[in-house]
Amino acid sequence: xxxxxxxxxxxxxxxxxxxxxxxxxxxxxxxxxxxxxxxxxxxxxxxxxxxxxxxxxxxxxxxxxxxxxxxxxxxxxxxxxxxxxxxxxxxxxxxxxxxxxxxxxxxxxx
Amino acid sequence: xxxxxxxxxxxxxxxxxxxxxxxxxxxxxxxxxxxxxxxxxxxxxxxxxxxxxxxxxxxxxxxxxxxxxxxxxxxxxxxxxxxxxxxxxxxxxxxxxxxxxxxxxxxxxxxxxx
Numbered sequence: 001x002x003x004x005x006x007x008x009x010x011x012x013x014x015x016x017x018x019x020x021x022x023x024x025x026x027x028x029x030x031x032x033x034x035x036x037x038x039x040x041x042x043x044x045x046x047x048x049x050x051x052x053x054x055x056x057x058x059x060x061x062x063x064x065x066x067x068x069x070x071x072x073x074x075x076x077x078x079x080x081x082x083x084x085x086x087x088x089x090x091x092x093x094x095x096x097x098x099x100x101x102x103x104x105x106x107x108x109x110x
Numbered sequence: 111x112x113x114x115x116x117x118x119x120x121x122x123x124x125x126x127x128x129x130x131x132x133x134x135x136x137x138x139x140x141x142x143x144x145x146x147x148x149x150x151x152x153x154x155x156x157x158x159x160x161x162x163x164x165x166x167x168x169x170x171x172x173x174x175x176x177x178x179x180x181x182x183x184x185x186x187x188x189x190x191x192x193x194x195x196x197x198x199x200x201x202x203x204x205x206x207x208x209x210x211x212x213x214x215x216x217x218x219x220x221x222x223x224x
Contacts, residue, residue: 032211043114043201043215044153087152091211096166098143098213100152 004088009105012078020073020104022088027068031091034098035062035073037084044087044100047073083108112136114216116202122222123192130188131219135204142185143213144177145201153201159185160207192223 005023012018024033032051036044048055048062050071055062061074075082085103092099115134123129135142140161145153156175158166161182174192179185189196199220203213 034211036213043203043218044213045215046212049212085152096141096143096158096160097155097168099155100145102150103152 003099004090004101006086006088006101006104008102009107011107011109012075013109014080015077018075018078018082018106018108020075020086020088020106021070022072023070024088024090025069027090028093029068031093033062033064033068033071034089034091035060035086036089036100037082037086038103039084047086078106078108080108080110082106114202114204114214116200116216116219118219119217120220120222122224125192125194125223127192128188128190129192129221130186131200131202131221133185133187133202133204133216135184135202136214137183139204139206139214140182141205141207141211142179143203143205144185144187145203147199147201147218148197156187156200189221192221194223197221197223 032049034049035047037047038044048060050062050064063072085105087100087103117132142159144156147153156168157177159179162179174190177187199218201218203215205213
């Protein structure tokens with residue numbers, strides 16, 4: 001089964017960059033790496049996704065290791081509104097099943 | 111608001127009762143997912159629809175759970191003979207075919223079985 005491993009929690013100071021790591025050693029060659037975040041009392045929200053190359057969008061950047069067995073979500077300047085649980089997700093190969101782990105709870109300090 | 115909506119937002123039921131939840135996806139989205147989330151855990155995949163066809167169902171889903179998506183629009187998730195272990199947040203998400211497969215999640219239905 002596809003599986004991701006993330007630290008349970010991280011802290012960051014406001015206005016500083018945050019690097020959220022994820023290990024996905026079982027990833028297959030054609031699977032995208034997805035990141036979602038979940039704010040308190042809300043459903044998850046899409047952040048970014050990538051396959052092989054590093055990706056940037058208005059919310060974050062995604063750095064993918066050359067062997068694709070790990071990736072890092074980068075928030076360039078953390079704000080208090082970025083406090084959430086961040087999930088690194090894979091789709092199980094050959095299925096439509098997306099596997100969420102337990103995620104990383106990000107705390108942003110003012 | 112054109113996002114994913116779910117109804118009801120909260121449901122309290124007694125053990126053994128049946129419950130049904132509804133999800134209205136974003137109108138042009140043909141893919142629909144149901145997830146279950148318990149406290150402190152990430153969402154757990156339950157089932158997937160492409161239009162009206164249920165193409166994927168978790169092996170963890172007991173036969174007390176059934177989902178439908180008639181006409182490929184809204185979807186319902188029914189739990190029969192509820193148990194206390196069914197207490198959780200039930201999330202619905204929708205997406206378009208192709209592209210990034212970005213899923214848009216609804217606010218969820220919180221089920222409490224007493």
